[in-house]
Amino acid sequence: MAYRAPVEEVLFLLQHVLNVQHYGNLEGFDDVSSDSLEQILSAAARFAEDVVAPLNQPGDGEACRFLAGSVKTPRGFKEAYRQLVDDGWNSAAVSAKLGGKGMPYVVAAAIEEFINGANQSFAMYADWGFYASLLMDAEGIEQLRRDYLDPLIAGTWSGTMALTEPHCGTDVGMIRTAATPQPDGSYRLNGTKIFISGGEHDLTENIVHFVLARIDGAPAGTQGISLFLVPKFEAARAGMLGKRNGVQCLGIEHKMGLRASATCRLHFEDAKGWLIGAPNRGLKQMFVLMNHTRRACGVIAVAGSEAAYQRASTYVKERVQGRRARACDNGEESKAALLLDQPDVRRILMRLRAFIEPARALVLWMALQSDIYERSREESAKERARERIELLTPILKAVLSDMGFEAAVQAQQLFGGHGYIVSTGVEQYVRDLRVLMIAEGANGVQAMDLVMRKLFRDDGRGFRSFVNDVSQAAQDMPEDLEFLNEAMSRSLIDLIAAFDWLHGASAADASAGAYDFMTMLGLVSLGYMWTLIIAAAGKVLSAEEGMHRAYKIARARFFMERLLPDTGAYLRRITSGAQDFLNLPADAF
Ligand SMILES: Cc1cc2nc3c(=O)[nH]c(=O)nc-3n(C[C@H](O)[C@H](O)[C@H](O)COP(=O)(O)OP(=O)(O)OC[C@H]3O[C@@H](n4cnc5c(N)ncnc54)[C@H](O)[C@@H]3O)c2cc1C
Numbered sequence: 001m002a003y004r005a006p007v008e009e010v011l012f013l014l015q016h017v018l019n020v021q022h023y024g025n026l027e028g029f030d031d032v033s034s035d036s037l038e039q040i041l042s043a044a045a046r047f048a049e050d051v052v053a054p055l056n057q058p059g060d061g062e063a064c065r066f067l068a069g070s071v072k073t074p075r076g077f078k079e080a081y082r083q084l085v086d087d088g089w090n091s092a093a094v095s096a097k098l099g100g101k102g103m104p105y106v107v108a109a110a111i112e113e114f115i116n117g118a119n120q121s122f123a124m125y126a127d128w129g130f131y132a133s134l135l136m137d138a139e140g141i142e143q144l145r146r147d148y149l150d151p152l153i154a155g156t157w158s159g160t161m162a163l164t165e166p167h168c169g170t171d172v173g174m175i176r177t178a179a180t181p182q183p184d185g186s187y188r189l190n191g192t193k194i195f196i197s198g199g200e201h202d203l204t205e206n207i208v209h210f211v212l213a214r215i216d217g218a219p220a221g222t223q224g225i226s227l228f229l230v231p232k233f234e235a236a237r238a239g240m241l242g243k244r245n246g247v248q249c250l251g252i253e254h255k256m257g258l259r260a261s262a263t264c265r266l267h268f269e270d271a272k273g274w275l276i277g278a279p280n281r282g283l284k285q286m287f288v289l290m291n292h293t294r295r296a297c298g299v300i301a302v303a304g305s306e307a308a309y310q311r312a313s314t315y316v317k318e319r320v321q322g323r324r325a326r327a328c329d330n331g332e333e334s335k336a337a338l339l340l341d342q343p344d345v346r347r348i349l350m351r352l353r354a355f356i357e358p359a360r361a362l363v364l365w366m367a368l369q370s371d372i373y374e375r376s377r378e379e380s381a382k383e384r385a386r387e388r389i390e391l392l393t394p395i396l397k398a399v400l401s402d403m404g405f406e407a408a409v410q411a412q413q414l415f416g417g418h419g420y421i422v423s424t425g426v427e428q429y430v431r432d433l434r435v436l437m438i439a440e441g442a443n444g445v446q447a448m449d450l451v452m453r454k455l456f457r458d459d460g461r462g463f464r465s466f467v468n469d470v471s472q473a474a475q476d477m478p479e480d481l482e483f484l485n486e487a488m489s490r491s492l493i494d495l496i497a498a499f500d501w502l503h504g505a506s507a508a509d510a511s512a513g514a515y516d517f518m519t520m521l522g523l524v525s526l527g528y529m530w531t532l533i534i535a536a537a538g539k540v541l542s543a544e545e546g547m548h549r550a551y552k553i554a555r556a557r558f559f560m561e562r563l564l565p566d567t568g569a570y571l572r573r574i575t576s577g578a579q580d581f582l583n584l585p586a587d588a589f
Contacts, residue, residue: 001314001425003053003307005045005114006360011038013361016536018368020106026375028096028104037107044111047087051080053118059260060121060428064201066252071200071262077122081203084126085155089115091129098133099153104375109299109367113360116303120432121260123300124197128208129153131161134289135210135227138277147235148208156239157206161289162193162230162266169195170445172283173221177213177268179228179275187275189213189230189268192250195439199264200232200249206241207232209266210289211273212282219280227282230273246271257431290440291393295370297436298363298396301404302356308411308429309352316340316349316414339414348410354559355407357552358529359400365529366396387462392525394450398443399522401436408433444515451502451514463499467492470524473531481534481553487560488527494567495524498574505577512578516570527564530556 014020015034023029059074084090093108094100103111108130116123132152136145151157168174177191189211193199200207209230218224236242250265277285316339324337339345366389373385408429412419419426437443455463474488498517502510534556537549 001311003049003056003118004310005041005048005117006306007038007041007045009357009360010041010110010113010364012536012540013364013533014106014110016540017361017532018106018364020104020368023104023368023371026104026371028102028375029371032104032107040103040107041110041114043087044089044114047083047089048114048118051083052115052122055080055122055260056119057425057428059119060257060432061422063254063259064252064262066249069200069249071202071249071252071264073125073201073203073262074260077125077260078203080122081125081155084115090126090155091153093127093130094133094153099150100129100133105367105370106364109364112296112299113303113306113363116300117307119260120300120304121258124258124261125158125201125203127296128157128159128198129155131289131292132159132208132210134292135276135285136229137288138285141274141276144229144274144276146238148229148231151206151235151239152208154239156204157208158198158201158204159208159210160196160199160266161286161293162196162199162209162211163286164193164195166192166194170442172212172225175212175214175225177211179213179215179226179273181215182272185274187213187215187228187273189228189271189273191268193266193268195253196264196266197261199262199266200252201262205233206235209247210276210286211268212286213273215275215279222283224280225282226279227276227285228273229276230268230271234272255435257428257434291389292370294393294397294440294446295363295366297398297440298359298366298400301400301433301436302360302363304429304433305352305356305359305404305407305411308408308426309349309356311424311426312352312411312414313349316345345414348414350555350558351563352407352410354555354563355403355526357533357555358526358559359403361529361533362392362525363396363400365532366392384465387465390454390457391450391462391466391521394446394454394518395522395525397440398437398446399519399525401433402443402519403522405430405433405437447514447518448511450518450521451510452507455499455517456503460499460503467496470528470531473528473535476535477531478538481538483557483560484531484534487564488524488531491520491524491527491564491567494571495520498571501571501575508582509577509579512582513574516573520567520570523564523567523570527559530559 020032055076062074065072088101091100092103092111093105096102129152132149136149152159163172165175179187179189181187211228211230212225213228214224215226231245232247233244234242246269248267250267253263255263319339320336321339322337324341369385369388373382376382412426412430415424415426418424471492474485477484498520502513537552
């Protein structure tokens with residue numbers, strides 16, 4: 001079954017839920033009139049559907065191959081990559097001043113969804129122009145920018161983010177890769193990095209590694225980490241290949257999923273590198289990028305769940321199995337039924353839609369917050385956007401990746417045994433999406449970041465202000481949709497009770513309750529999106545589109561009645577404390 005990019009749904013969200021046309025005063029938004037938006041999204045959809053999606057299953061079967069230090073990507077990837085670059089999709093979010101398309105993040109995020117929905121492995125190679133533009137924003141590196149940034153934005157060169165080492169993943173403070181200053185102002189880097197996505201491949205003539213390393217004599221821990229640019233080939237001059245540098249690919253990982261994305265072991269041996277930004281400030285600089293890639297995990301989770309859902313919803317309308325559940329009630333002879341006629345099958349489909357629609361709204365809404373934060377001149381709007389981004393980035397990264405993976409498993413379930421068979425194509429989404437819960441900081445680490453570092457900052461101002469918005473949106477629901485207000489109000493009471501409990505809890509209890517709190521906040525955020533979606537659907541969907549509104553209300557009701565009430569259980573889990581298991585000796589585990 002072919003992937004179809006959800007253009008109409010995205011247009012509805014952008015134009016009616018987020019009202020992007022009202023942001024014409026922000027840079028890049030002057031081009032988002034309804035016609036141009038539709039043209040951009042339709043063109044991106046065609047690229048995703050016709051060029052990228054057909055490579056997904058074959059690419060997974062063929063996988064990347066490692067041959068004497070080089071990596072061969074699956075058949076068709078090179079041509080598709082060339083088209084990606086020719087069409088400029090790789091630089092959609094890069095500022096026009098730097099030679100990119102300068103689209104708002106909120107539009108670029110939709111394009112990112114389409115390409116990831118078509119082929120998650122391929123999409124891993126796509127965004128290096130944007131990432132490099134974030135990392136190379138530092139002062140004092142004008143020459144490096146001239147030599148390396150233009151080809152990265154053009155897509156003729158690509159990049160990597162090289163943090164992880166064999167002995168350290170989560171705790172990057174333990175990094176050992178060493179950088180030794182040279183008389184010419186450059187550095188010699190020595191060390192080994194593992195799990196580096198796109199560390200070696202045949203899609204571009206050069207690869208620029210952004211490496212975290214420790215300058216000789218630097219302080220221990222995260223305070224002593226610096227960021228370096230280490231190219232595979234040095235630039236002879238702007239965009240021109242020079243000398244081969246001392247970075248080698250030792251091999252690639254054979255993985256559960258993302259098999260067409262090269263995950264590489266890289267060895268740096270006296271590799272020439274240049275410092276980006278100030279010494280010992282590398283982690284802070286890398287976090288500018290990682291906050292984007294963490295939010296991108298939410299985009300990818302939506303993309304994969306949508307693609308898995310599309311397959312499942314087609315399958316259940318074709319597969320005949322069992323008897324129609326209602327046939328026995330009226331004494332009629334029971335008839336063979338489609339899977340779709342089984343109530344439990346419908347429950348699963350509703351569960352998927354009840355998650356995917358608000359999750360897509362949430363990732364786009366968050367992309368809009370990034371636009372406001374970076375482009376608005378109004379200080380209060382910027383500050384509000386900053387608070388939302390800080391509070392909800394862990395939700396996109398972790399809650400959406402958990403729920404996206406679960407959605408793919410549920411879609412697979414609808415295929416029965418056939419879902420376990422590779423040729424059906426649905427199990428690949430389960431394998432590919434799984435990594436989102438691990439990479440970019442494991443989900444448990446996101447929960448700690450949220451509760452132990454961000455939630456109570458400024459006496460929880462960001463949280464309280466978000467809760468006010470959510471509460472207001474629920475109260476604004478018309479009377480015939482009172483169920484939305486009731487459900488949201490109950491869950492907000494749970495959420496605030498959990499917040500208050502965690503505020504007064506010991507560090508150990510708060511840490512042990514962090515994951516459940518993060519999931520609660522995720523559920524409430526999705527509920528908030530449902531209120532915005534339903535409010536917009538009431539205003540804009542015309543009489544002929546009344547059924548679409550009715551479908552949305554049915555899905556929102558499902559969410560409010562069957563998913564959101566879990567906040568009550570999460571509250572009970574959090575407030576039960578953790579001493580009973582935290583105090584157990586190691587041999588109890
Ligand atoms: C397909 C793939 C692609 C990747 N791409 C890249 C890349 O391009 N660049 C790069 O640098 N790295 C990359 N990684 C590495 C990835 O970021 C790390 O695997 C991840 O950060 C976890 O580190 P680790 O594997 O060492 O696990 P560990 O740090 O050993 O952690 C193991 C588990 O322990 C738990 N845990 C650890 N510490 C904490 C804590 N403080 N609080 C709560 N729980 C904790 C978590 O559940 C975690 O999953 C990639 C990994 C994969 C699988």
